[in-house]
Amino acid sequence: MEEAHQDPLARLALRLRTLRVQRGLQMNGLQLRTGLGRTTISQALSGHKMPSEATLVALAQALGTDVEPLLALRNAAVGTRQGGEGFRKKAARYPTDAGWQREKLAAMCSAFNAAATDAARSYLEALTPICEEKWELAEAKVTTLNMSSLRLARQELELRAPQDIAAAADALANLLDINFLRGALHHREAPEGGVNYVLVMLLAVDNRRTEFVTATRKHLHGEEGGTA
Numbered sequence: 001m002e003e004a005h006q007d008p009l010a011r012l013a014l015r016l017r018t019l020r021v022q023r024g025l026q027m028n029g030l031q032l033r034t035g036l037g038r039t040t041i042s043q044a045l046s047g048h049k050m051p052s053e054a055t056l057v058a059l060a061q062a063l064g065t066d067v068e069p070l071l072a073l074r075n076a077a078v079g080t081r082q083g084g085e086g087f088r089k090k091a092a093r094y095p096t097d098a099g100w101q102r103e104k105l106a107a108m109c110s111a112f113n114a115a116a117t118d119a120a121r122s123y124l125e126a127l128t129p130i131c132e133e134k135w136e137l138a139e140a141k142v143t144t145l146n147m148s149s150l151r152l153a154r155q156e157l158e159l160r161a162p163q164d165i166a167a168a169a170d171a172l173a174n175l176l177d178i179n180f181l182r183g184a185l186h187h188r189e190a191p192e193g194g195v196n197y198v199l200v201m202l203l204a205v206d207n208r209r210t211e212f213v214t215a216t217r218k219h220l221h222g223e224e225g226g227t228a
Contacts, residue, residue: 008073009047011073012047015073016045017045021158027042034061044056044059050074102220104160105161108153112150112157119173119176122145123181126142126145128195130181133190138181147176154170154173171208172209
């Protein structure tokens with residue numbers, strides 16, 4: 001990515017997102033570490049709004065990084081905005097920001113969709129015996145469950161895709177929480193609702209996947225809706 005061609009606010013947002021991915025932190029983790037609201041953190045990571053100096057100090061401490069380079073980018077962004085060059089929102093960065101090409105975005109979204117489809121199928125196959133309290137079968141399923149492809153595809157989108165696509169990918173991937181399965185298996189405790197919980201999860205996954213496809217189509221084809 002040609003960071004030098006981005007405006008300072010976009011570079012600041014990219015730096016924060018990169019650090020979050022490198023530290024393996026989710027939004028909830030950042031909230032706990034910083035004491036900031038979810039909206040404040042989301043706006044800082046997306047570039048939708050200029051973060052305050054206090055916000056950057058809190059984020060830098062939570063992410064274990066030097067705050068000075070972050071503050072320097074913020075000051076540069078303030079100067080650019082005041083200098084009349086305009087305040088570009090992150091939502092408007094595609095396709096011009098950092099030389100974005102439609103083909104690259106399409107390939108990354110396709111890779112994530114394929115990985116998410118496989119991961120969801122495997123996840124639900126492991127969830128079903130847990131809900132039915134078939135613990136030996138559940139243990140075998142959970143032990144072999146591999147989310148690495150989904151994790152890598154998600155990281156690509158987090159770092160390089162428009163914010164609405166990255167957020168939709170996050171929402172889908174967060175549903176497929178392997179630690180939830182491990183916890184249920186460890187405590188031999190099926191989710192409330194039993195087998196009906198599988199149907200709830202199926203619907204939730206389908207809804208999140210629809211949101212991802214809708215966001216992808218908006219950028220690739222200029223569509224405002226639609227499902228796969």
